[in-house]
Ligand SMILES: [Ca+2]
C-alpha cells in the first residue's frame with residue numbers, strides 16, 4: 001500500500017557524512033535510523049590540495065556505492081576540527097592539528113562536484129547533534145558533550161540548540177584552561193585541558209616516560225608494554241601503551257592518567273558553573289577511562305547545586321561522523337543552512 | 338495635556354531594590370530611568386533572623402520615604418549571593434560569604450510585609466540585567482558580566498536572556514577553576530578565580546604580606562601604607578592597602594595583583610571558549626585594576642576567533658542593586674516572575 005511505499009522512500013533517504021580529525025579523514029553513508037551503511041577511512045592528508053582532493057574522491061566513490069546499496073543521498077554533512085561558520089560553509093580558523101585549513105570555503109567545492117547541498121560544523125558541535133538525535137541527548141534540553149580523540153572537542157546544547165557563540169567560537173571546550181601554567185597546548189595557550197587529556201597529550205607523556213625509562217636501574221616491570229613485551233627504546237609509545245602500563249600498575253603511568261582525569265574533571269566543573277547542563281556525555285576512545293575521575297572531581301569540586309548533573313559515556317559509534325549526517329537528515333527536507 | 342500626565346505617571350514608577358552581598362545589605366529606591374533616588378546601606382547581619390528583620394525594616398522605611406519622594410513603588414527586586422530559583426523566589430544554596438541563607442523563601446516574607454510583588458535573582462545575574470537595561474549591554478545579544486566585590490559574581494546573557502542553567506547554577510563565574518591546585522576557595526574547591534581575584538582573596542594576601550613584613554631586615558618602603566604612613570603590625574590590612582602598595586612599587590604587592598589579574602583573565606578566556614560572547618563587562622571596585630590584565634591575557638591565551646571580544650568596565654554605579662530594580666521595572670507591568 002501507499003503507506004509502506006512512503007515508509008520505504010523515507011528509509012532509503014541517507015546522508016554522506018565526512019569527519020576531518022587530527023589523524024583521520026572518514027566518510028560514511030548514514031541512513032535515517034543513524035546506521036552506518038558503509039564507512040571509509042584514510043589518513044587525513046597534510047596539505048589543503050591533497051585533503052580536498054581526497055574528500056572529493058571519497059565522497060564521489062561513496063555516492064556511487066550508495067546507488068548499489070539503495071541509499072538515496074540527500075546531501076553531504078561535514079564535521080571538522082576548528083572554528084566553523086555553518087551559515088557560510090566556511091572553516092574560519094583551523095585547529096593546529098589540521099594544517100592549511102583556515103579561511104577555507106569547504107561547501108562550494110563539495111557542492112559543485114557532487115551536486116548536493118552541503119552542511120558543515122565543528123566536530124564537537126556535530127558530536128552534540130548526534131547525541132541529540134540518536135544518543136543520550138534525546139529529549140534533553142541542556143546538555144554538553146566532550147569528545148576525546150587526537151584533540152578534545154566539545155558541543156553545548158542550550159534550550160535544544162547548539163551554542164555557536166558570537167564569532168563561532170563557542171564550545172571550544174578542549175581549550176578550557178585548568179592551570180595557569182601547565183603544559184603548552186597546540187593552540188598557543190598553556191594549561192588547556194586538551195594539553196592534559198587528549199590522545200596527543202597522553203602520547204606525549206607516554207614518550208616522555210618511555211624515553212626516561214631506559215636507565216640501567218629501571219626495573220623491567222615499569223617499562224611500557226606492548227602485548228606483554230617491553231617496548232623497544234626505538235619504538236614510539238602511544239596513549240594505548242600508557243593506559244596499558246597504568247593497568248599493569250606502573251605508578252608513573254597511573255600518575256599521568258590521574259592528572260589527565262583531574263584536568264578533564266576540572267574542565268567539566270567549569271562548564272557546569274558556566275552553562276549548568278543537566279547531562280554531560282563523554283565520547284571518544286578515552287571516554288570510559290575518564291568517566292570515574294570526572295564524576296569524582298565533580299563530587300569534590302562542583303557547587304552543590306550543580307553536582308546533580310548526570311555524566312554518561314556515549315553509546316554512539318562515531319558521534320562526530322553521525323552528527324555530520326544528522327545535519328543532512330534534519331535540514332535537507334527544509335533546505336535550512 | 339494628557340501626554341505629559343502619562344509621562345509623569347511613568348516617571349514616578351519606581352522599584353525598591355535590595356542587594357545582599359558578602360559585606361553589606363543595601364536598599365535603594367530606583368526610578369524608571371535607573372536613577373538611585375535614595376540609597377541605604379548597613380552591614381549584612383550574620384544570622385537569618387537579624388538579616389530578614391533588617392531587610393523588612395529597611396524596605397518598610399524606604400517605602401515610607403518613597404511616598405515623600407513622589408516615587409510610586411511597583412515592587413521589590415532582590416539581588417543576593419548564592420544560587421537562586423527566581424520562579425519560586427527561593428535561595429537554594431547560599432554563597433559561604435552569607436551564613437544561614439540556604440533553602441530560604443525570601444519572596445514570601447517581603448511580599449507579606451510590603452504587600453508588593455517580589456522578584457529575586459543571583460547578584461551576578463542582576464548585574465547582567467542592569468548592563469542590559471542601562472549599561473554597555475544595551476542592544477547586545479550575547480554578553481557576560483563579572484562583578485568583583487567581597488566575592489566574584491557573574492551573569493551571562495545569551496540571545497538576550499540570562500542563562501540560569503538546569504538547576505539555577507549557571508553563570509557562577511567566580512567558581513571557574515583556573516588552577517588544579519591554587520588557593521582554597523570558600524566554596525570547598527581550590528583554584529577558583531574568586532580565591533585569587535576577589536576582594537577577600539586580595540585581603541587574605543594583603544594580611545599575609547603584612548604579617549611577613551615585620552621582620553627587622555624589612556625596608557620601610559616595602560611596608561603596607563595607609564595614607565603614606567606604614568600600617569602598624571596590629572592593624573588589619575585590606576585589599577585597598579595592597580593596591581596602594583603595588584602603586585607605590587612594592588614588588589610583593591605587584592606580584593599578588595599580577596597573579597590575580599592573570600587568574601581573572603584566564604577565567605574570562607574559559608568563558609570565551611564556552612559561550613563566546615561579543616562583550617565582557619567588568620564591574621565592582623576592582624574593575625579598573627583588572628581591565629588591562631584581562632585584555633592582555635585574552636590576547637595571549639584566547640583562540641583567535643574569540644579574541645575579538647570587547648572588554649569594558651561598567652559605567653553603572655551599582656550594577657547588582659540596579660539589576661534588582663530592573664526586574665521590577667521590566668516585569669511589574671507584566672506580572673512575570
Ligand atoms: Ca565545539
Ligand SMILES: [Ca+2]
Pocket residue numbers: 459460461462490491492507508509510
Ligand atoms: Ca551568576
Ligand SMILES: [Zn+2]
Pocket residue numbers: 174175185186187188189192194195
Ligand atoms: Zn589550547
Ligand SMILES: [Zn+2]
Pocket residue numbers: 511512522523524525526529531532
Ligand atoms: Zn569556589
